[in-house]
Amino acid sequence: MGMAGTAIGAEPTLSLRNISKRYGAVQALTSVSVDFFRGRVHGLVGENGAGKSTLMKVLTGAVAPDEGDCMMDGRQIVMNHPREAQAHGISIVHQELNLFPHRTIAENIFAGRELVVGGRLQIQAMWTRTAEILRRLEIDLDPDTLVGGLSVASQQMIEIARSVAFDVSVLIFDEPTATLAEDDCRVLFSLIRKLRASGLVIIYISHRMAEIFDLCDEVTVIKDGRKALSTPTADVDPEQLVSAMIGRRLEEYYPPRKGVLGHAKPTLTINGGFGQNLSSINLELRGGEITGVFGLKGSGRSELAYALWGSPGFREGAVKLDGRPLTLTNARQAMRAGIGFVPEDRKNEGLALEHAIRKNFLLAKCVLTGWLGVPDPAGARATQAIFDRVAFAPTDLEAPASSLSGGNQQKVVLSKWLLVDAQILILAEPTRGVDIGAKATIYGLLRKLADEGRAILVLSSELPEVLGISDRVLVMRDGTLVAEFPPDAAEADVLLEAGGKLHA
């Protein structure tokens, strides 16, 4: 079955043949074919939303493809459940670690496959085998150490040790360096090289060009759900790779800029802001302009958004609003200062999903009213005016927010802040899970709001969006803002800056 593989030297160990996957109206993958070889590290790159994660889910059995086959050692395999993928020796090191914090390393490694003889756990035997595995991977840790007390990097090592402790032939890494410091990355890389040498297929997903070129033998670029490029790493340079990834697909959706930078009120300045995963943040938001912050996962982008919203606020540093000091230790203070916030995780943080659209829409106003105040029902005309601005035409305001599409949910969140006329808007991933039409509306609206004199900050991991919408682009890495670009900067330059210098 399937078609003849295009042999590159050896037979591929694992190959995907014409994989297609569709989610509702969205074609996530279109006929993607990739070959993976034993003893090589295969990089998988692509922008957020390009289809990388869907491809990975197909590989790990989390979703079944609509079309196409997976072949392993020349035989077709079917994986409809993660357990089946594991049975075929395919294992993934997730970003969220699946460990048991209150248990020891040995107990973690053997969780679910404990050694038992006659009903008794073989604690000593598991300890010895763990010590062996750790030694083989040159992880200098005692098998009796509690995992919860280890650094993130060490926990990741344990997660890897868990994957390779038992029969595994394909190991997938999903942006493993997002939460690691530089030294830890080096350790991780040497471990990955060792695993490669032992004959595993390694699939390495990352946004960081430096890592791809440092580590990978081959690289595949996914763009718009298709394979854009698949080549030995030696045959390309970072610029070529980046240009294969990007493409201004939505150019026409981004509203034109006026070309004048804002200086007017309100201005929000942060000087020397420190906090969790944040250091030396110096930032100025000015009325009339959209500031974009681009950062990869783990760069401190999310934390910066929360800090500006006071939940939790900066531990250190001076925050000033129009030159006057401002305390930001909870969301209420931020609201009273005229700030509005659109959180990254809309479903869990932005809305009370089972409540009526109207109640969600009125919530900010209601909080500002004070407990015994009567919540402003925001007369039909005012409501209609705001919904017109965000191009939201609800059929029933009493329907639960969960009944809306992602785009319309986001419009409700935005309307909430328009109702209280927030002058500073902090938006984290404003178009995540939002369809293209609504995206264009949101971009247009943000520009209009800025033109009216509001200060707007967009924090996003989608580079085209940041470049397309912002008047100036700040790049965040390792918890701090490392560079500023004009909006016409080349995507490749920004992406390379965000990925950091060579780690190893």
Place this chain on the structure above:
Amino acid sequence: MHSLIVNLGPRVRWRRILRRVPPIFWALMLMLLLSVPLLAVYSRAGGMSWAFISNMLERSVTLAIVAVGQTFVILVGSVDLSVAFVISLAAVLASFIMQGDPSMIAVAVPLILLGGALIGVVNGVLVTRLNVNPLIATLGTGLIIQGVLNTSFQNFAGSVPREYQQLAYGRLLGLPAPIFLLAALVALASFVLVRTRFGAHLYAVGGNKEAARLAGIRTTRVIMLAHAIAGLLAAAAGLFLVSRLGSGAPWVGPDGIYDLESIAAVVVGGALLAGGRGGVFGTLAGVLILGFIDSLFNQLGIDPYLKQVLRGAIIIAAVAVYSIRSREEVA
């Protein structure tokens, strides 16, 4: 490096054993020591004595049995509020079935233990299959048991045979029999938790349910079994209690506040209410601390009602001390 790790072996082994002695035990020791002068001055019975300690141990046995069962459910991140009523049920049924007839002991005991386990299974089904919050589910089952019990046995007077009371009042090697019972239970439960696959799975499910599922552990079955054990041990506690009291009554369980006190004991013993951490020895220490405070109050002649006030405050404080650090929202 090879030799380094291997040489760690024996030392690590010791550490592993020491790790099973929770720090709370040192606190218990300290409390016992400090109370000696206190009792010497204020006690009605004239100071700390062997009798005081053995009395405290005996009084703690019922709570210890329930709390060990509670440890299993709390380890998987669940909880059982129905235990107090299961205790009543077991105590009443024991006196009802035995009616003073020693030959019925062999019938009553297995039957009642089985019944307790079955109630535990019902709790487990509610929690795992119907997704009912465990606090609410077990509050509900407890209420139902209480209703059934009060309906059927309101004015009932039966008793267990004298022979059966040997369980509570007998002596072995010059020591009270319940102490051996307690030791055997703790040893067995500890073996299950530390030395069996089921024990390892309990910790895994409580520590990270999703990860446990991904690791191929049947989480539903583990939670059900934990609830069954809690039910079984609550019934066992009732069987022990009735041997102390001579006859059961519908109020013996709730009056002893075994539901809240067992949770408090487990939490004081270092377990997390969210699951994944805790152990039998910690729970035992928690039980002894609560039992000790209780005995101390008795010895100091504190008003029984005031004692109840203090118990309530201690339970809240005990749970608070351990949960205050968590950032999670509770309701």
Place this chain on the structure above:
Amino acid sequence: MSIISTKSGTLPKRFLRLRAIEPIYFILIAIVAAMVLSNPIYLDYGPMMQLLRRSSPLMVLAVGQLFVIVSGGFDLAVGSLITFLILICALLLNGNPELAYFAIALCVLVGLMSGAVNGLIVSFWKVPSIIATLGMLLILRGGGLYMSGGSARGNLPDTFRALGRDSVFGFPVSLIVVIVFGAVAWLILHRTSFGRQLYMVGSNPRAATLSGVNVAGIRIAAFMFSGLSAAIAATLLSGFSGVSTSAGDGYELQAISAAVLGGAVLLGGRGSVFPVIAGALALHALFTLLNIWGFPKPMRDVVQGLIIICAVAYSARRK
């Protein structure tokens, strides 16, 4: 989904919309019908008013409980709070009619304080509310018995009992209290900013916090409202119940069952005042019915346990 907004005006037709009628009203009618069929005396004005009077403490209490349930918690301390208040007032007044209003004010104060303590423990010490309020139950029960010396002492003057006992123009005062209390609760819950925020806290505390809601403050206030309802219920109850050490026993679970019957969703976010009042009435009527049919009193616990479990399992299923 249309991107271009149409001016066609699809704004809420709130008043045109036919709201589904809460099922509790049908349940209530069915139970009352069964009651009347079993014993036609309940058709008479007197016995009917008596039934309403007797259920008034539960109605007040259920409304108080509703606030805590909507916020995502439970208040299991209200029953023992009632007992505590009745014991203390009897001790304090010992039949002295002049201090009655002072005593009622004291009840309200103690109720609010006890609720505040519950709220503080849950919000800041992160103790699950079932455990916190069960602990408070022990404290209040022990405290009441300690102060009164283990048995009910003293007695309550008629001035204290008036709210729960008297009638104006043949209409029980306690029902007027229920109506006023229910109306105030309805206004707070559905017509103030506080009420709006309470629902948000119950259904998604994280989103509420990030939307600027003072989650801890709201929770504490909800518990205080429940404490207040217990204080009012205590004075109403004293109208027909004697001074006893078990005066308020079991009321906490009855209040929860009533709220659940009235459509409140345990663990937060849903519930409304009038259906809950109907739920309280239905529960009381159901108990009366069980009585008529000759079931022993403890059967009530079984019924309540089933109500609570089924309601939660049902709402868990729907999610």
